[in-house]
Amino acid sequence: MWYNGVMPELPEVETIKRGLSKFIMNKKLTQTDILCEKSFIGTPITGNVKNIRRFGKALIIDFDNQKSLMIHLRMTGQLIYDGAKKRYAAGHPSENFVASLPNKQTRVVLHFDDGILYFNDQRKFGFIKALPTKEVENDAFIKKLAPEPWTMPKDEFYKKLQHHSKSCIKATILDQTIICGLGNIYADEALFKSHIHPSRKCATITRKESDLLLKSACEVMDSSIDSGGSTMATYVKADGTRGDYLEKFAQVFRREGKECPYCGTKIVKIRVAGRGTHICPHCQELKND
DNA sequence: CTAGGATCCTGTCAGC
DNA sequence: TGCTGACAGGATCCTA
Numbered sequence: 001m002w003y004n005g006v007m008p009e010l011p012e013v014e015t016i017k018r019g020l021s022k023f024i025m026n027k028k029l030t031q032t033d034i035l036c037e038k039s040f041i042g043t044p045i046t047g048n049v050k051n052i053r054r055f056g057k058a059l060i061i062d063f064d065n066q067k068s069l070m071i072h073l074r075m076t077g078q079l080i081y082d083g084a085k086k087r088y089a090a091g092h093p094s095e096n097f098v099a100s101l102p103n104k105q106t107r108v109v110l111h112f113d114d115g116i117l118y119f120n121d122q123r124k125f126g127f128i129k130a131l132p133t134k135e136v137e138n139d140a141f142i143k144k145l146a147p148e149p150w151t152m153p154k155d156e157f158y159k160k161l162q163h164h165s166k167s168c169i170k171a172t173i174l175d176q177t178i179i180c181g182l183g184n185i186y187a188d189e190a191l192f193k194s195h196i197h198p199s200r201k202c203a204t205i206t207r208k209e210s211d212l213l214l215k216s217a218c219e220v221m222d223s224s225i226d227s228g229g230s231t232m233a234t235y236v237k238a239d240g241t242r243g244d245y246l247e248k249f250a251q252v253f254r255r256e257g258k259e260c261p262y263c264g265t266k267i268v269k270i271r272v273a274g275r276g277t278h279i280c281p282h283c284q285e286l287k288n289d
Numbered sequence: 290c291t292a293g294g295a296t297c298c299t300g301t302c303a304g305c
Numbered sequence: 306t307g308c309t310g311a312c313a314g315g316a317t318c319c320t321a
Contacts, residue, residue, distance in 0.1 A: 038297095038298090075298095076298090076299080076300095104299095105299085105300095121298095121299095122298080122299055122300065123297080123298045123299050123300085124297080124298050124299075125297065125298070163291095164291075164292085166291075166292070167291075167292060167293090168292095171292080171293085273293085274293080274294070274295090
């Protein structure tokens with residue numbers, strides 16, 4: 001029931017899942033170097049990679065000996081695989097993608113028989129956790145995750161918004177236990193596409209808007225997976241210049257001062273739910289009556 | 290129970 | 306130049 005391979009899926013982690021699979025499937029993990037204690041939970045494991053899965057923003061690597069690694073990149077995590085001939089890099093974009101590794105931000109080093117997987121994480125919010133495969137779905141974080149936009153029933157979504165009537169819509173859709181997969185970028189993009197102001201109280205969201213928001217969330221993530229995949233590849237080839245995959249699909253995110261693609265009004269950046277938030281003040285009217 | 294704010298951590302950038 | 310505060314593609318914990 002957990003949305004593997006059914007529809008286009010959650011952008012970054014899905015892209016990493018697909019990309020990394022090509023490099024480490026059936027490869028043997030032989031050794032783990034923990035450079036930051038906080039970044040690795042449990043006891044290091046060895047084994048052959050049998051499967052790679054994704055639960056929301058968490059990546060799961062299953063081994064052939066009933067053991068698994070759960071990886072969450074949080075804000076600044078990166079996975080960089082140095083293979084015999086090629087490097088595959090994904091996650092929070094930075095110069096690390098093309099830097100010599102390990103470096104100051106490398107937290108865990110996983111040695112495979114034909115390459116090395118580096119887990120870099122500037123802010124140390126992310127982690128790798130070793131656990132028995134059968135425990136993955138019982139993990140506290142995994143267990144709480146709600147359905148993703150593609151499989152979320154419209155009725156259920158609207159009902160949840162009603163239930164959180166006093167909360168603002170942006171905070172609500174960022175909550176992974178309400179709807180799973182949206183991050184700060186996709187929340188802004190989906191709300192823009194639906195012409196909904198992020199500060200609107202959930203109680204003011206109509207059924208029609210609720211359905212539209214769900215649809216927009218799917219479209220925004222689909223679009224991101226499309227451009228994200230190609231950009232990851234572009235990034236690896238790059239010579240240190242920053243990746244630009246945001247520019248390929250973002251209509252409002254980090255576009256403050258630029259024109260709204262619908263009406264030409266200048267995009268502004270505000271603060272909602274404690275997060276930087278980008279809106280078109282004309283298309284996304286704040287009506288909280 | 291919900292809602293909102295602080296917090297974990299490092300690095301960068303704008304403004305003095 | 307050096308300092309300071311704000312802020313960052315996430316999620317949890319604490320408080321009211």
